[in-house]
Amino acid sequence: xxxxxxxxxxxxxxxxxxxxxxxxxxxxxxxxxxxxxxxxxxxxxxxxxxxxxxxxxxxxxxxxxxxxxxxxxxxxxxxxxxxxxxxxxxxxxxxxxxxxxxxxxxxxxxxxxxxxxxxxxxxxxxxxxxxxxxxxxxxxxxxxxxxxxxxxxxxxxxxxxxxxxxxxxxxxxxxxxxxxxxxxxxxxxxxxxxxxxxxxxxxxxxxxxxxxxxxxxxxxxxxxxxxxxxxxxxxxxxxxxxxxxxxxxxxxxxxxxxxxxxxxxxxxxxxxxxxxxxxxxxxxxxxxxxxxxxxxxxxxxxxxxxxxxxxxxxxxxxxxxxxxxxxxxxxxxxxxxxxxxxxxxxxxxxxxxxxxxxxxxxxxxxxxxxxxxxxxxxxxxxxxxxxxxxxxxxxxxxxxxxxxxxxxxxxxxxxxxxxxxxxxxxxxxxxxxxxxxxxxxxxxxxxxxxx
Amino acid sequence: xxxxxxxxxxxxxxxxxxxxxxxxxxxxxxxxxxxxxxxxxxxxxxxxxxxxxxxxxxxxxxxxxxxxxxxxxxxxxxxxxxxxxxxxxxxxxxxxxxxxxxxxxxxxxxxxxxxxxxxxxxxxxxxxxxxxxxxxxxxxxxxxxxxxxxxxxxxxxxxxxxxxxxxxxxxxxxxxxxxxxxxxxxxxxxxxxxxxxxxxxxxxxxxxxxxxxxxxxxxxxxxxxxxxxxxxxxxxxxxxxxxxxxxxxxxxxxxxxxxxxxxxxxxxxxxxxxxxxxxxxxxxxxxxxxxxxxxxxxx
Numbered sequence: 001x002x003x004x005x006x007x008x009x010x011x012x013x014x015x016x017x018x019x020x021x022x023x024x025x026x027x028x029x030x031x032x033x034x035x036x037x038x039x040x041x042x043x044x045x046x047x048x049x050x051x052x053x054x055x056x057x058x059x060x061x062x063x064x065x066x067x068x069x070x071x072x073x074x075x076x077x078x079x080x081x082x083x084x085x086x087x088x089x090x091x092x093x094x095x096x097x098x099x100x101x102x103x104x105x106x107x108x109x110x111x112x113x114x115x116x117x118x119x120x121x122x123x124x125x126x127x128x129x130x131x132x133x134x135x136x137x138x139x140x141x142x143x144x145x146x147x148x149x150x151x152x153x154x155x156x157x158x159x160x161x162x163x164x165x166x167x168x169x170x171x172x173x174x175x176x177x178x179x180x181x182x183x184x185x186x187x188x189x190x191x192x193x194x195x196x197x198x199x200x201x202x203x204x205x206x207x208x209x210x211x212x213x214x215x216x217x218x219x220x221x222x223x224x225x226x227x228x229x230x231x232x233x234x235x236x237x238x239x240x241x242x243x244x245x246x247x248x249x250x251x252x253x254x255x256x257x258x259x260x261x262x263x264x265x266x267x268x269x270x271x272x273x274x275x276x277x278x279x280x281x282x283x284x285x286x287x288x289x290x291x292x293x294x295x296x297x298x299x300x301x302x303x304x305x306x307x308x309x310x311x312x313x314x315x316x317x318x319x320x321x322x323x324x325x326x327x328x329x330x331x332x333x334x335x336x337x338x339x340x341x342x343x344x345x346x347x348x349x350x351x352x353x354x355x356x357x358x359x360x361x362x363x364x365x366x367x368x369x370x371x372x373x374x375x376x377x378x379x380x381x382x383x384x385x386x387x388x389x390x391x392x393x394x395x396x397x398x399x400x401x402x403x404x405x406x407x408x409x410x411x412x413x414x415x416x417x418x419x420x421x422x423x424x425x426x427x428x429x430x431x432x433x434x435x436x437x438x439x440x441x442x443x444x445x446x447x448x449x450x451x
Numbered sequence: 452x453x454x455x456x457x458x459x460x461x462x463x464x465x466x467x468x469x470x471x472x473x474x475x476x477x478x479x480x481x482x483x484x485x486x487x488x489x490x491x492x493x494x495x496x497x498x499x500x501x502x503x504x505x506x507x508x509x510x511x512x513x514x515x516x517x518x519x520x521x522x523x524x525x526x527x528x529x530x531x532x533x534x535x536x537x538x539x540x541x542x543x544x545x546x547x548x549x550x551x552x553x554x555x556x557x558x559x560x561x562x563x564x565x566x567x568x569x570x571x572x573x574x575x576x577x578x579x580x581x582x583x584x585x586x587x588x589x590x591x592x593x594x595x596x597x598x599x600x601x602x603x604x605x606x607x608x609x610x611x612x613x614x615x616x617x618x619x620x621x622x623x624x625x626x627x628x629x630x631x632x633x634x635x636x637x638x639x640x641x642x643x644x645x646x647x648x649x650x651x652x653x654x655x656x657x658x659x660x661x662x663x664x665x666x667x668x669x670x671x672x673x674x675x676x677x678x679x680x681x682x683x684x685x686x687x688x689x690x691x692x693x694x695x696x697x698x699x700x701x702x703x704x705x706x707x708x709x710x711x712x713x714x715x716x717x718x719x720x721x722x723x724x725x726x727x728x729x730x731x732x733x734x735x736x737x738x739x740x741x742x743x744x745x746x747x748x749x750x
Contacts, residue, residue: 194745
């Protein structure tokens with residue numbers, strides 16, 4: 001790999017450790033941020049309690065449009081979580097070096113969003129107390145059973161992939177955080193699992209990370225392919241598509257990539273880590289986003305041009321609704337503002353600088369959220385058997401305040417998980433950064449007093 | 452070809468298609484004049500209208516909705532609300548009867564599905580939304596008839612004997628009356644013969660050999676008079692065992708993707724469980740390996 005540009009040469013281990021642990025000690029702006037997230041969550045919890053008491057009738061979902069904002073948010077969460085696999089596993093295994101400072105950020109996003117994806121599904125249940133029925137009475141033939149299986153598996157592997165590279169950092173934390181609360185020091189001690197930085201330990205941890213990195217690739221592909229199968233395995237207009245699996249997977253990479261760019265910006269400025277997450281990294285992520293979005297664009301062409309060319313009688317009202325009907329504004333905003341314009345902009349070097357990248361990534365992420373909405377709801381409005389003899393409200397859908405509150409709670413919850421992790425543990429692997437700076441294991445052990 | 456020509460050609464095709472479409476969509480009922488003036492064999496009574504309403508709700512309301520409510524289905528051609536004055540003024544008793552008897556396009560014919568009386572009852576019910584429609588008391592018209600059916604298992608023959616009650620109340624042989632034979636099917640009745648009774652009042656048919664029955668070859672045959680106006684709704688139902696047995700296999704008994712949980716396909720069970728067990732074995736192995744870190748501290 002070529003030498004990383006823009007990077008100040010020769011950071012000492014001392015600088016690295018103090019740079020990366022300082023954000024764990026200073027709490028400037030931390031309390032208002034946590035209060036803000038907690039307020040959103042409390043609002044959502046209140047809404048959910050009312051939903052539990054009164055049932056799903058408080059949502060706008062009815063007999064025909066029975067999947068609404070919750071399910072579209074669920075796909076969005078799963079999609080965002082998928083980036084952990086792409087960055088730390090795929091790019092890591094290929095041996096791409098520039099991902100070192102952002103791999104853990106991607107993994108944090110994966111853990112936070114995958115955890116909450118599982119919860120969002122439960123919010124959509126009218127009788128969450130019967131969730132265990134799925135394990136006792138579930139059919140192996142059902143994609144829902146597959147989905148629950150892979151979500152749980154992915155969460156487990158993501159947590160391990162977050163935890164394992166953390167272990168060699170623990171001695172640094174033990175040393176640097178002596179002025180911090182007792183429980184934190186105790187936690188760092190437990191999570192070090194007796195790490196002293198011996199050669200055998202390095203060999204083992206690298207091997208375990210490699211095994212999990214290989215394992216998470218098929219599992220991550222499975223999680224989003226199976227999520228797409230929840231739709232594609234049904235004979236419904238707009239979902240009955242053979243490319244739904246790859247269509248979702250590529251869409252997920254775009255979503256997660258945007259989330260990582262946003263997190264990179266926030267962490268590099270707020271944690272004062274601009275020397276670690278540099279313009280060079282934003283440039284690389286921008287290029288990666290262009291590639292991912294071009295692939296996604298290609299799948300979009302297939303997904304809409306092929307049925308649009310044939311205009312099968314049953315699909316016609318659905319496609320017209322997207323192209324020029326009720327959903328046209330949202331559809332074209334998402335497709336053009338959330339995909340085509342970002343692709344074009346990111347082709348320019350100036351647009352791959354941190355601030356423009358951030359703005360583009362926010363547009364992509366909002367577009368990605370509403371793209372899931374557009375995949376879920378319009379199809380349900382066009383069943384093969386005509387909707388008849390039902391109240392007028394059954395024909396339309398727009399989420400109620402309850403649905404928005406609960407969805408916002410889920411988003412705040414996932415961000416809260418990322419925030420807490422970022423406040424307890426360094427957001428970059430100290431040992432890997434040190435390795436890249438040419439610092440040897442012996443020097444590190446000397447620093448932590450483990451030799 | 453230049454683009455202008457293509458445009459004109461396209462416009463031409465569109466116009467022709469539009470023309471054809473509008474003709475096909477606006478196909479009209481062709482109701483003969485004598486049918487328009489046809490009157491029911493009996494006067495409408497409130498009781499008959501009540502019967503008609505229940506038949507209507509069963510057979511007609513799924514498309515036409517409830518008369519006067521405008522809740523008909525949006526189909527092409529439009530089924531329309533039968534309770535409007537527009538419909539009532541343009542359709543006599545005879546026309547309504549004719550329409551439901553014959554059907555047109557997506558409107559099905561109820562000729563064999565409903566009895567004459569039921570069809571008139573429905574007509575009365577629909578016409579009862581006309582302010583000028585007269586409802587009277589009961590009035591019996593048809594003579595009292597009787598049908599007895601015997602079967603010949605060997606020859607697979609059905610023999611119906613028709614009788615009627617004369618003025619003095621004695622049963623007499625009914626000659627020259629059309630007797631209709633139907634096999635009861637899932638939707639409506641399948642006609643298998645129309646025979647005039649002979650001078651002894653008998654009508655006989657041979658049961659066709661291509662009728663599907665239930666798993667034991669049983670089929671229900673309905674025998675009635677064709678001219679219900681003259682002979683009433685006398686009908687006899689007889690179960691015969693001459694049909695071809697049909698065995699319906701319940702797909703839920705085999706291993707299928709759509710089966711219940713105990714009949715999942717073997718290949719799926721193997722795939723699912725081997726993948727789940729395999730992946731979780733690796734995860735647990737990794738978790739176990741973490742505990743080895745401490746042991747490796749000295750190496």
